[in-house]
Amino acid sequence: xxxxxxxxxxxxxxxxxxxxxxxxxxxxxxxxxxxxxxxxxxxxxxxxxxxxxxxxxxxxxxxxxxxxxxxxxxxxxxxxxxxxxxxxxxxxxxxxxxxxxxxxxxxxxxxxxxxxxxxxxxxxxxxxxxxxxxxxxxxxxxxxxxxxxxxxxxxxxxxxxxxxxxxxxxxxxxxxxxxxxxxxxxxxxxxx
Amino acid sequence: xxxxxxxxxxxxxxxxxxxxxxxxxxxxxxxxxxxxxxxxxxxxxxxxxxxxxxxxxxxxxxxxxxxxxxxxxxxxxxxxxxxxxxxxxxxxxxxxxxxxxxxxxxxxxxxxxxxxxxxxxxxxxxxxxxxxxxxxxxxxxxxxxxxxxxxxxxxxxxxxxxxxxxxxxxxxxxxxxxxxxxxxxxxxxxxxxxxxxxxxxxxxxxxxxxxxxxxxxxxxxxxxxxxxxxxxxxxxxxxxxxxxxxxxxxxxxxxxxxxxxxxxxxxxxxxxxxxxxxxxxxxxxxxxxxxxxxxxxxxxxxxxxxxxxxxxxxxxxxxxxxxxxxxxxxxxxxxxxxxxxxxxxxxxxxxxxxxxxxxxxxxxxxxxxxxxxxxxxxxxxxxxxxxxxxxxxxxxxxxxxxxxxxxxxxxxxxxxxxxxxxxxxxxxxxxxxxxxxxxxxxxxxxxxxxxxxxxxxxxxxxxxxxxxxxxxxxxxxxxxxxxxxxxxxxxxxxxxxxxxxxxxxxxxxxxxxxxxxxxxxxxxxxxxxxxxxxxxxxxxxxxxxx
Numbered sequence: 001x002x003x004x005x006x007x008x009x010x011x012x013x014x015x016x017x018x019x020x021x022x023x024x025x026x027x028x029x030x031x032x033x034x035x036x037x038x039x040x041x042x043x044x045x046x047x048x049x050x051x052x053x054x055x056x057x058x059x060x061x062x063x064x065x066x067x068x069x070x071x072x073x074x075x076x077x078x079x080x081x082x083x084x085x086x087x088x089x090x091x092x093x094x095x096x097x098x099x100x101x102x103x104x105x106x107x108x109x110x111x112x113x114x115x116x117x118x119x120x121x122x123x124x125x126x127x128x129x130x131x132x133x134x135x136x137x138x139x140x141x142x143x144x145x146x147x148x149x150x151x152x153x154x155x156x157x158x159x160x161x162x163x164x165x166x167x168x169x170x171x172x173x174x175x176x177x178x179x180x181x182x183x184x185x186x187x188x189x190x191x192x
Numbered sequence: 193x194x195x196x197x198x199x200x201x202x203x204x205x206x207x208x209x210x211x212x213x214x215x216x217x218x219x220x221x222x223x224x225x226x227x228x229x230x231x232x233x234x235x236x237x238x239x240x241x242x243x244x245x246x247x248x249x250x251x252x253x254x255x256x257x258x259x260x261x262x263x264x265x266x267x268x269x270x271x272x273x274x275x276x277x278x279x280x281x282x283x284x285x286x287x288x289x290x291x292x293x294x295x296x297x298x299x300x301x302x303x304x305x306x307x308x309x310x311x312x313x314x315x316x317x318x319x320x321x322x323x324x325x326x327x328x329x330x331x332x333x334x335x336x337x338x339x340x341x342x343x344x345x346x347x348x349x350x351x352x353x354x355x356x357x358x359x360x361x362x363x364x365x366x367x368x369x370x371x372x373x374x375x376x377x378x379x380x381x382x383x384x385x386x387x388x389x390x391x392x393x394x395x396x397x398x399x400x401x402x403x404x405x406x407x408x409x410x411x412x413x414x415x416x417x418x419x420x421x422x423x424x425x426x427x428x429x430x431x432x433x434x435x436x437x438x439x440x441x442x443x444x445x446x447x448x449x450x451x452x453x454x455x456x457x458x459x460x461x462x463x464x465x466x467x468x469x470x471x472x473x474x475x476x477x478x479x480x481x482x483x484x485x486x487x488x489x490x491x492x493x494x495x496x497x498x499x500x501x502x503x504x505x506x507x508x509x510x511x512x513x514x515x516x517x518x519x520x521x522x523x524x525x526x527x528x529x530x531x532x533x534x535x536x537x538x539x540x541x542x543x544x545x546x547x548x549x550x551x552x553x554x555x556x557x558x559x560x561x562x563x564x565x566x567x568x569x570x571x572x573x574x575x576x577x578x579x580x581x582x583x584x585x586x587x588x589x590x591x592x593x594x595x596x597x598x599x600x601x602x603x604x605x606x607x608x609x610x611x612x613x614x615x616x617x618x619x620x621x622x623x624x625x626x627x628x629x630x631x632x633x634x635x636x637x638x639x640x641x642x643x644x645x646x647x648x649x650x651x652x653x654x655x656x657x658x659x660x661x662x663x664x665x666x667x668x669x670x671x672x673x674x675x676x677x678x679x680x681x682x683x684x685x686x687x688x689x690x691x692x693x694x695x696x697x698x699x700x701x702x703x704x705x706x707x708x709x710x711x712x713x714x715x716x717x718x719x720x721x722x723x724x725x726x727x728x729x730x731x732x733x734x735x736x737x738x
Binding site: 010011020023024027032033034035036037038039044045046047059060061062063064065066067068069078079081082084085086087088089091102103104105106107111115119120 | 197199222223225226305306358359361362363364365435437438439441442515516517520527528529530531532533535537538539540541542543544545575578582652
C-alpha cells in the first residue's frame with residue numbers, strides 16, 4: 001500500500017498541522033511516513049505545500065512524482081488546483097471552497113470551483129462555515145482533515161487521538177473545537 | 193533504544209548530542225535554522241549541551257573551533273551562503289591539529305527556495321581538502337553526524353556534513369542509539385599545530401596533503417559508498433550522490449534491466465570504485481543534487497571511454513532541484529500523466545505580513561525619496577527584501593548579508609546620488625557594521641536606513657544578538673554625527689512625519705543614519721500567545737516554524 005498526499009494552502013492556514021496530524025496517525029498504525037515541508041521565505045503569505053507520503057514499505061523519495069498522488073488535500077481552492085499534474089487519474093482533490101484573495105489577479109472563484117467539480121474525483125466543502133459553526137474559523141484546517149478522513153487509509157479515531165494530542169497544550173476548549181471541526185468535516189464529505 | 197520522528201536538521205542535532213557534543217553555534221538561515229533551534233530546546237530541557245546563536249557564521253565557526261581547541265566536541269551550523277562568510281576560519285581550520293571533534297553542518301538550498309544562489313558546498317569541502325559526508329535520509333543524517341565526530345578526531349580535521357533543503361525540512365522516523373559521553377577538557381600539548389605562522393602553516397599544509405591518502409582509503413572502504421556491478425549487463429551505470437539516491441530507488445524497479453550502481457555518500461570521491469563502474473559500462477548517468485561536482489571530475493579534460501550523462505552534458509537540467517520525475521526521464525522512463533489543467537493559474541508569491549512595520553517604513557521612504565527619481569536604493573537579506581515587489585517597488589538590489597551598506601557607499605562615490613541603503617537590524621549586526629565604519633571614516637554622502645523589528649523575522653523570530661537599545665549606542669559610538677542620526681517609530685500614524693525627517697537626511701551631503709523601530713507583528717503575536725495560552729486560538733505549526 002502506498003498513499004501519497006499533497007497538502008496545499010496559503011502560509012498561515014495550518015498545512016503543517018494537517019500533515020503532522022495525519023502523519024502521526026499513520027505511524028501509529030505502523031505505516032512508514034515521509035513529510036517534506038516548506039519553511040522560510042516562500043512561506044510568507046505565499047502558497048505552501050507539504051509532500052506527505054504513507055506506505056507499508058520503506059519510502060525512498062521525500063517528493064511525490066507526477067501523476068502519482070492519491071490525494072490533494074487543499075485548504076484553499078486555487079492552491080489545490082496548482083498541483084493537479086501530481087494527482088493520479090484515480091486520485092481525489094479534497095478542497096475547501098474558501099479563497100484567500102491576497103493577490104491582485106485571483107481568478108473568478110466560481111470558475112475555480114467548477115473546474116474542481118468537473119474533475120474525475122473531487123470533494124468540496126465549505127471549510128470556513130463548518131469551522132465557524134464548530135467554534136472557530138481557525139479550525140478550518142481540521143474540517144479539511146475530517147473531509148479527507150473519508151478516503152485516508154487511517155482510522156478516524158486515530159486521527160482524533162492526534163488532534164487531541166496536538167492541541168492538548170492549548171486548553172480543553174481548543175481541543176474540543178478542533179475535534180468538532182474534524183467530525184463535522186467528515187460528515188460534510190459524506191454528503192458530497 | 194527508541195525511535196523518534198525528526199526533521200533532517202533535527203536528526204543531525206540529536207546525532208550530535210548523542211555523539212557527546214559540548215557546544216553548538218549558528219546563525220539562523222533557511223534551511224539550517226531548525227538544527228540549533230532543536231538544540232536550544234534540548235539544552236533547556238536537559239541542562240546541556242551549550243547552544244547559542246551568534247553574530248554571524250564566521251563567529252559561530254570560530255567559537256566552535258575554540259571548543260575543539262579545548263579538546264571537546266563542537267558543531268557549527270549554517271546555510272550554504274553562510275559558509276562564504278565563515279570561509280576564512282573554515283579553510284584555515286583544515287590546517288590546524290583538530291583535537292576535539294569539529295563538525296560543520298552546511299545546508300544547501302538547490303532550487304533557491306529561500307536563498308540568493310544554489311552553490312554546492314561539496315566544492316568547499318574539496319577546496320579545504322577535508323572529509324564530507326552527505327546523508328540521503330533522516331536516519332543517515334543521525335548516524336553520519338555521530339560518525340563525523342569520530343572521523344574528525346581520528347583524522348584531526350573538521351568534517352563537513354552537507355545537507356539539502358529537501359532533507360533538512362523533511363520529517364521521518366529515526367532509530368536512536370545509546371549516547372556517548374562528552375570529552376573531558378584538554379588543552380593541546382603542542383600549540384604549533386594551532387598557530388598558523390608561515391613556518392607552522394607550511395608544515396601543517398604538508399601534513400594535510402599527506403593525510404589525503406588516509407581520507408581516500410576511508411572513502412574507498414566505507415559503507416556509504418556502495419558499488420553493485422550487474423555482471424550480466426554492460427550498457428548503463430548509475431552514480432548517485434546524496435538525495436539523488438532516493439529518486440533513483442523510486443524509479444529503478446520500472447527499468448527492465450537493473451543498471452550497475454554506485455552511491456556516493458562520503459567524500460573525497462572513491463576514485464577506484466568510480467573507475468570500476470565506468471570501466472564496466474558503456475554509459476554513465478550521474479545523478480547529483482546540486483552542481484555537477486562529481487560529473488565534472490569524472491569528465492576531466494580528455495574524453496573517458498564511457499559516455500557520461502548528467503547536468504553538465506545537458507541530460508539533466510543544469511540548475512534547480514532534482515525531482516523523482518527528472519530522474520525518471522533521465523533513466524528513459526515515461527513520466528506518469530497527472531491531471532491536466534487548461535487555464536494558467538496566477539502565482540502566489542510571498543509577501544510582507546498584514547501590518548508589517550517594513551511596509552510602513554517603505555511607504556515613508558517612498559514619500560521621502562519622491563523628489564529624487566534617480567536615487568539608488570540598495571537593500572539586503574531579510575523579509576524586507578520583499579520590498580522589491582509590488583506594491584512597494586522600493587528597493588533596487590539584494591546581493592548578500594550586509595552588501596547594502598558598502599554598495600550604497602560605492603554607488604555614491606561613483607556619483608550615483610542620493611544613495612540610500614536599507615538593511616534589517618540583525619543583518620546590520622551580522623555584517624553591515626564594518627561597512628558603516630568605512631562610511632563613517634569617509635563621511636560618505638549616503639543615508640543608511642536600519643529597519644529594526646527587534647528580531648530575526650525571516651527565519652522564524654530568533655532574538656537579535658544585541659537588543660535595539662544597544663544597537664543605537666553602537667551606531668553613535670562608531671562616530672555617526674548625532675544631528676544626522678534619528679530613531680523613528682515605524683508606525684503608520686507617524687508615516688508622513690517620518691518622511692519629513694528622512695527627506696532632509698537624503699538631501700544632506702554626508703552620512704546619515706536612520707533607525708526605524710517597531711516590533712515584528714509575528715514576534716509580537718507569538719509573545720502574546722505565550723503570555724495567555726488559555727485564550728490562544730488554534731496555533732498552526734506553519735506559524736511557528738518558518
